Amino acid sequence: MSAEFWGMGGYAVYVWGSFGAALVIYLWNVVAPHRRRRAILNRIAEAQGEE
Amino acid sequence: MNWTWFHRLASPPSFFRFAQRLAPWLGGLGLLLLVACWFGGLVLAPADYQQKDAFRIIYVHVPAAAVSLTLYVAMAVCGAITLIWRMKLAECVLIAIAPVGASFTALALITGMLWGKPMWGAYWVWDARLTAELVLLFLYLGVVGLNGAFDDARAAARACGLLAIVGAVNVPIVHFSVDWWNSLHQGATILKFGKPNISADMAWPLYCGLLGTYLWCAAAVLRRTQNELLLRERGTRWVRELGTELDGAADVS
Numbered sequence: 001m002s003a004e005f006w007g008m009g010g011y012a013v014y015v016w017g018s019f020g021a022a023l024v025i026y027l028w029n030v031v032a033p034h035r036r037r038r039a040i041l042n043r044i045a046e047a048q049g050e051e
Numbered sequence: 052m053n054w055t056w057f058h059r060l061a062s063p064p065s066f067f068r069f070a071q072r073l074a075p076w077l078g079g080l081g082l083l084l085l086v087a088c089w090f091g092g093l094v095l096a097p098a099d100y101q102q103k104d105a106f107r108i109i110y111v112h113v114p115a116a117a118v119s120l121t122l123y124v125a126m127a128v129c130g131a132i133t134l135i136w137r138m139k140l141a142e143c144v145l146i147a148i149a150p151v152g153a154s155f156t157a158l159a160l161i162t163g164m165l166w167g168k169p170m171w172g173a174y175w176v177w178d179a180r181l182t183a184e185l186v187l188l189f190l191y192l193g194v195v196g197l198n199g200a201f202d203d204a205r206a207a208a209r210a211c212g213l214l215a216i217v218g219a220v221n222v223p224i225v226h227f228s229v230d231w232w233n234s235l236h237q238g239a240t241i242l243k244f245g246k247p248n249i250s251a252d253m254a255w256p257l258y259c260g261l262l263g264t265y266l267w268c269a270a271a272v273l274r275r276t277q278n279e280l281l282l283r284e285r286g287t288r289w290v291r292e293l294g295t296e297l298d299g300a301a302d303v304s
Contacts, residue, residue: 005094009104014169018162019089022111025158026085026267029151030078033274040281041297044290 061140063280064289070273078270084263088114091256099253108166110256113240114264116159119187120222122152122268126194127219130212140276142208143283145215146198147275151268153191160184171235179228180236183221190218204283 008015059065092110099106129145132138163181164174175181194211201207229238240248249257284290 008107009098011103011105011169014105014165015093015107018108018111018165019093021161021165022115022158025115025154029154029267029271030274032150033271033278036278037274037281037297040278040285044281044285047285048291 061138063139063284063287064293066140067277067280067289067293070277074270074273074277077266077273081263081266081270084259085267088256088260088263091259096253096256102170105166105169106253108162109240110260112159112162112166113257114260115155115162116184117261118264118268119152119156119159119184120225121265122148122155122272123187123190123215123219123222126152127215127222130215133208133212134216137205139205139283140280142205142212143276143279144272145194145208145211146279147272149191149194149198149211151271151275153188153195155264155268156184156188156191160188167235176235178235179232180225180234183225183228186221187218187225190214190221193218204279 006012006016060069088110092107096107098104126145126148129141129148132141133145160181163184167176168174193214197214198207198211201210228234229236281290281293
C-alpha cells in the first residue's frame with residue numbers, strides 16, 4: 001500500500017477515523033451479544049448445578 | 052389465511068432454533084458485502100472532484116444512518132405489537148434492537164462529525180438533521196435504560212414499547228429535515244425518487260455497504276433476541292436441554 005493511499009489526499013485523520021470507528025462498532029455488534037450469551041449460559045448452568 | 056406457521060415460529064424454542072440457523076448466513080453474507088464495500092470504497096472508487104478523498108466517509112456514514120432509522124421503525128412496530136397483543140417474541144426483539152440501533156446511531160453521528168469538520172469547518176452544528184439524529188440516539192439509550200430499570204422483564208418491555216412508539220415521531224423528522232429546513236446537511240443522494248446523484252463506480256460499493264450493514268444488523272438483532280429468550284425462559288425445559296447442548300459448543304459457536 002502506498003503513502004498516497006494512506007494519506008487520503010490530506011484527509012487521512014477524518015477518513016481513517018471514520019473507518020476505524022466503524023470497525024469498532026461493527027465488531028462490537030458481534031462480540032457483545034456473544035459474550036452476553038456465554039454469561040447467560042453460565043448462569044443457567046450454575047443454577048442447574050445448585051439443584 | 053392459515054396462521055399456524057406464524058404461531059409455531061413465534062414460540063420461543065422454535066424462534067431460537069430458527070435464529071440459530073439464520074444468523075450465521077446473514078452475518079457471513081453481510082461480511083462479504085462489507086468487505087466489497089470497503090475495498091470498493093477505499094481503493095477502487097475515484098476521489099470526488101469536489102470533496103477529494105474525504106467523500107469516502109460516505110461508505111460508513113450513509114449505511115449507519117440508514118439502519119439507525121430503519122431499526123427504530125422496526126423497534127416501534129415491535130412496541131405496538133407488544134402493547135396490543137402482548138407477544139413475547141416482539142418484546143424480545145424490541146429489547147434486542149435498542150443497543151444495536153444505539154451503536155449505529157452513534158456511528159452515524161461520529162462519522163458525520165468527522166465528515167463535517169473538513170467540509171463545513173465544524174464538527175458539530177445545531178442543524179435540524181444533526182439534532183434530530185442526536186435525539187434518536189437518546190431515544191435508543193432511553194429504551195436501553197428503561198429496560199434496565201425494571202425487575203420484571205414483561206413490564207419493562209411494555210414501558211419500552213410505549214417509549215419506542217412515542218419516539219417514532221422523530222423518524223420522519225430526521226428523514227425529511229433536509230427538505231423541511233435550511234440545512235448544512237446535503238439532500239438525499241440515493242434514497243429518493245428518480246435518478247441517484249452519484250456515478251456508478253462510486254455507487255456500487257455504497258449499495259454493498261447498505262445491504263451488508265442491514266444483514267449485519269439483522270444478525271446482531273437475532274443474536275440479542277436469542278439472549279433475551281434464553282434469559283426469560285431460563286426456567287423452562289427447552290432452555291435446560293439447550294443449555295447443556297450449547298454450553299459444550301460455546302467455544303465453537
